[in-house]
Amino acid sequence: MFFRTSKNVKNIFNNVSYKYDFLNDLLSLGLHNLWKRELVSLANPRAGENWGDLCCGTGDISFIINKKVLPNGRVIGIDNAESILDIAKKKSENVKNNSIIWHQEDIFNIKKEDYRFDGICMSYGLRNLNNVYKGLTKVYEILKEDGKAAFLDFNHAKEKSLTDKFQKLYLRNIVVPISSIFKLSKEYSYIEKSIEDFPCGEELIKISNKIGFKKIQFKTLFFGQMCILLIQK
Numbered sequence: 001m002f003f004r005t006s007k008n009v010k011n012i013f014n015n016v017s018y019k020y021d022f023l024n025d026l027l028s029l030g031l032h033n034l035w036k037r038e039l040v041s042l043a044n045p046r047a048g049e050n051w052g053d054l055c056c057g058t059g060d061i062s063f064i065i066n067k068k069v070l071p072n073g074r075v076i077g078i079d080n081a082e083s084i085l086d087i088a089k090k091k092s093e094n095v096k097n098n099s100i101i102w103h104q105e106d107i108f109n110i111k112k113e114d115y116r117f118d119g120i121c122m123s124y125g126l127r128n129l130n131n132v133y134k135g136l137t138k139v140y141e142i143l144k145e146d147g148k149a150a151f152l153d154f155n156h157a158k159e160k161s162l163t164d165k166f167q168k169l170y171l172r173n174i175v176v177p178i179s180s181i182f183k184l185s186k187e188y189s190y191i192e193k194s195i196e197d198f199p200c201g202e203e204l205i206k207i208s209n210k211i212g213f214k215k216i217q218f219k220t221l222f223f224g225q226m227c228i229l230l231i232q233k
């Protein structure tokens with residue numbers, strides 16, 4: 001039985017870190033790059049702004065935002081798993097005009113006095129938090145007034161819908177067997193359970209509303225497999 005504590009999730013991402021980018025490219029046939037670009041394009045960071053990439057992993061979103069906020073803006077990539085963050089740091093050595101700062105920190109331990117973001121992106125992070133409500137509340141606390149946040153993740157589709165069936169088929173017959181070649185099947189099997197526990201679109205909208213966000217939008221991508229939540233403080 002797997003309990004989604006911050007420590008257990010951190011162990012998963014430390015274990016997968018060395019193959020994380022490779023498997024993302026392979027298992028999505030590179031499509032995750034398009035979805036990430038779509039996320040940042042909808043979030044619309046502007047030159048001079050101060051953005052956070054929470055649960056930044058190997059930093060894909062930070063690198064995209066970095067180009068948009070230059071020359072005077074800044075990106076802070078935050079993740080609690082040291083091995084995956086080390087890869088982000090290594091990758092950023094080759095980035096020109098780099099405004100990115102990396103912080104190893106648990107999202108739930110962030111102090112609201114330490115950050116004030118114009119905007120926040122989180123890609124494939126929200127689903128991994130053991131409490132989505134608390135995660136979104138934290139995002140609310142560290143955003144400036146009118147600040148925006150954008151989330152990309154697997155969509156929790158209606159049970160037994162075609163989308164749900166396809167998602168399970170893909171995870172069980174493609175993702176887990178391929179990851180098992182690298183002895184990572186236990187880590188990648190966790191995705192299906194995490195989607196099951198992740199709120200569906202309507203619930204995400206309700207939670208965001210309850211926390212106090214306004215201008216809430218939810219859209220699905222790739223035949224309902226992925227989703228984007230856009231919210232404003």
Ligand SMILES: C[S@@+](CC[C@H](N)C(=O)[O-])C[C@H]1O[C@@H](n2cnc3c(N)ncnc32)[C@H](O)[C@@H]1O
Pocket residue numbers: 006009010013014054055056057058059060061078079080081084105106107108122123124125128129
């Ligand atoms: C699926 S990866 C996503 C990485 C990257 N954003 C991407 O889209 O490729 C999820 C990331 O969330 C991080 N994470 C999960 N829970 C966290 C927490 N409580 N605090 C900080 N980072 C967390 C993990 O370490 C992992 O790097």
